[in-house]
Each structure stands twice: as C-alpha cells, then as structure tokens.
Amino acid sequence: MTYTIEGETGPWEVVIGLEVHAQVTSHAKLFSGAATAFGAEPNSQVSFVDAGFPGMLPVINEACIAQAVRTGLGLNAEIHLWSRFDRKNYFYADLPQGYQISQYAHPIVGKGEVEVTLADGSTKIIGVTRLHLEQDAGKSLHDQHPTKSFIDLNRSGVALMEIVSEPDMRSPEEAGAYLAKLRQIMRYLGTCDGNMDEGSMRADVNVSVRKAGEGFRTRCEVKNVNSIRFVMQAVEAEARRQIEVWESGGTVEQETRLFDTARGVTRSMRSKEDAHDYRYFPDPDLPPLVLEQSWVEQLKASLPELPDQRRARYVAMGLSPYDAHVLTIERETATFFETVAKGRDAKVAANWVTGDFFAALNRLKRDISDPPVTAQHLGELLDLLADKTLSGALAKQVFEAMIETGQAPSVIVEERGLRQVTDTGAIEAAVDAIMAANADKVAEYRGGKEKLFGFFVGQTMKAMAGKGNPALVNEVLKAKLG
C-alpha cells in the first residue's frame, strides 16, 4: 500500500532520495598522512595539505580507494576503472583550501542497488545512482564564544564516500530502512564504522511531494541529518511543510534546509542561489585515478559474507526469515549466534539468542559487544538441554544464574543441584505421595474431572523442586491415575 499524507486537498505521495556521507575507515586521510582517529586534541591531526598551505600537494591513500571499491561491490554497483577528481569551489571557514576535492563528472562507482526489508516483511529495491570519494571539511564550534566560531581541522581531509540514491523511496520507513541497510552493509565490509553519534554517517535528505500519477515536483534538500530516526522525522516534517505551501496556493522553491531536531521542523538555510555555483573543474594536482580490473577482482574475492547472503544461509539452515533478519542486522550478533549454533540445532540456538538472550541484553542495557553470557556458555547450556540434563524450565533458571555469576552452566548445575530428575523411581515416589495426600482429588479425577490432571502435574513438580523431567512426570501420572 502506498504511504500518503492527508492534506486538505486529499492524499499526497512523498518522494525521497538520500545522499549519504560515510566516513571511510582508514588510518590516514584521503590525501595526506595525518591520522583520522576520533576525539583527538584540536588541530593535532592536521598536515599542511589538510590546512591548505600554499604549495602542498595531495597524494591519494590507496586504502581509501580500496574501501570505496569494496563498498561499491557491496552495493552491487559498477566499478569505474577510470575516475577523476574535481575541485568543488566554495568559501567557508572550515574549508582551508577554498575548495573540496571531490569527484563530480566521473565517480569511482556507478549504478548499483540495495534491497531493504520493511516492517511488514516485504522487500523493496532502492537504486544507487553513484558513489564517489571526497574530502571532509573541518569542524566549526559556534557555542564557545559570543562573537567567534572556533575551527578544528582534524576532520579536514578525512575520506568520505558520498552515496547518492535514486529518488526511489516513498515513505519515512523506506528512507530509514535504506539508511539502516547502507550502514549494515558498510559495517559488514568494515568500510565505515557507521557510528552516527560521532558523525561517521550523515545524510542529506531530498524530499518532494506529489499527487498520485504525477511526475516529480520541486524538491528541497534537508542537510546533515545524523540519525536514522531524525531522517524519518525530517522526511515527514518537510513533506508536511511542502503540502501546506502547495495547498495554500504557493510554490515550493528548490532550496537547502536544516532539520531542527528540538522543534521537529525544517528551516531555510541558504538563500543565495550563488552558493550552489561550485564551478567544478578537474583538479590539476591529481591525474585520473586508473584501476586494474585484476585488482578489483582481488578485492571482490576477499569480500566477507554480506548481510543478504548470510540471511539467506540462515533461512536455508531452517530459521524463519524474521529470525534470520534480526540475527544478521549486526555482524557481531551473527557471529555470536553462529558460535552458539555450531554443531547444534540452529533453530533452538536462534530461539535462545533472539528470546532469552536478547531479553537479557535489553533488560541489562548491555550491547552484543559486551554480552552478559558468552556464546560458548550459551552453547553449553543448549547441550545440557539436548542431553536432557536440564528441562526447559530448569534451563531458564540456569540461564539467569549464568547472568548473575558468569559461571559455566555445568558448574551451576553441579553446585546448585539443578540436574533434572529422570529416575522413574524417584518420580513414582513423588507421585505416590501426592496421590496419597489428595485422595479426594484422585477420586474426582477418576470420576471424570480430567482437568485436575494439571493440578497433579503442578503438585508433583513442586514436590520435586521443579527438577522432575516434565515428560516423565506426565507419563507416570497418566499411568498411576489410570
């Protein structure tokens, strides 16, 4: 069903395209040997190239090229063996060169596509127009001084991948799912850490609205949105604003806007159209970037398993599409699951990881990188279930004890005597005692009140401190009650 926003004149469709800036994971910058680490002292990771000193020449970092190609391959995109760097000219206090080195006419990666999964389980293909390499700018701090802005050039020159999508998204949910998918792919590939809090991924969101069946109307660009949730909110806020403009008889002007996260509205950012006249031209300091096909093939052969492939493999192992999806969102989760499932029943392992284990993570506010129970221990717990040392109920009890103590399940079972009782003699003795103590109920049961069976099960389990094997308890009770 098409997502629409209801205006005074009826429903409106929303058209969304995203330009995502993803910081390349590398030690050094795109064109200099300065470090890229986050959180360093101001201006401590700046070479003279990054500071735009006269006469300094850029030399490209091969790892950044490889990361762009790997990302392109992960997006099922064409890799361009010939690409070129251009200068994008504009003046801003955090851009010491007076231009950004980018790829305008000839990007390193061309058309590709990603498949996103939506909440209702449906999937959709979102087209990728291109991916190109460019330099990041420095960072401005505006709140340190009443009349000055402070500039830190540590980020200046760090490699970014700009990934441009086709205007293929039609709802805030699709925009959010696309951004999440890009992040997931890059985290699997190790090409961008996807850390949105540290600004490693930012999105410019292009939004327009239209009536069903129309072509595209004028779009506006909401700049620098830095979380998946804010992207979804910005799409809706900007679409509602445009609907109001159209419905009040106005015309939406193409412009750049900012999303005010506190107020949940977008506001105009640049008024002068001149600001968009970047006068691109080929950077005379940099000859074209030429790749060998064999080098690209090597990178392709060394790609790790991607989320879509991994998900398909899990479904083939017998997992539900939903579990397969949830377990592959983060690479660390998938690795955890695979350790638990190795040599064991994959479905049981998936149930425990997505069930009790995820619940524990949520409850304890822990992250998969810092799990309250190790994958090895959880696997051992499944072994104790499989060999019937533990019943399901006892296993849950042991699991809680594992969280508290960090001990191996076998240790907990021994120390606390939680081993399930499968000795038929012991169960028969317990059942006999319960029947003797409840002679009236036994008579009622035999008189036809069959739902009392549950009462006997409960009493027997209680007498055995929960350790009776449920199947055996049932069996013995059935035989004795007749």
Add this chain to the structure above:
Amino acid sequence: MSLDAATVRRVANLARLRLEETEVEKLQAELNGILGWIEQLQQVDTEGVEPMAGGAPVEVKLPWRADAVTDGAQAEKVLANAPDREGDYFGVPKVVE
C-alpha cells in the same frame, strides 16, 4: 562568446573579489580576450587525440600512498600563521547558518 558586466561581477563575487566599477570594465575586456583565445584553440583538430584531465601528459599515473599515519601532531606549526587563535583552535568571525 562575450561576457557582460553582470557576469564579471558575479564571477568576482564568487571568488570573493571586491571590484571597483572601473575594474569591471577592464576585467571584462581582459576576460573576453581570454575567451577569444580559447575559441581559437577550439579550432584545432583534436581528432584521435586522447582528452587530458589536466596539464600532465596522459601517461602520468596518479601516485598512491600507503595507509599509514606519517604526518600531523604539529598543532603549533599549523596554528602559527593564524590571524586569530583561541586555545588550539582557529578563531574566525562567527559563522552560523
């Protein structure tokens, strides 16, 4: 092709150059002269000549560097020429969008 005075002012503005009216006229003439040369160049027969992306010959390859931290850690030198310095930051007139 010829540039009008408004285009000269616009180009100057984009390059952050402040021009006096007399300079506009002078630059307009100079720029039109340059554009005339370019037009002349375009008459050269380049059939079969590989396009160049810059001043370097086509066979000049882009050199690649290894991904190693070899530079930076020189805040004092980087900030040495700053007209205004605030701690280890550059100070600039307030720019807020």
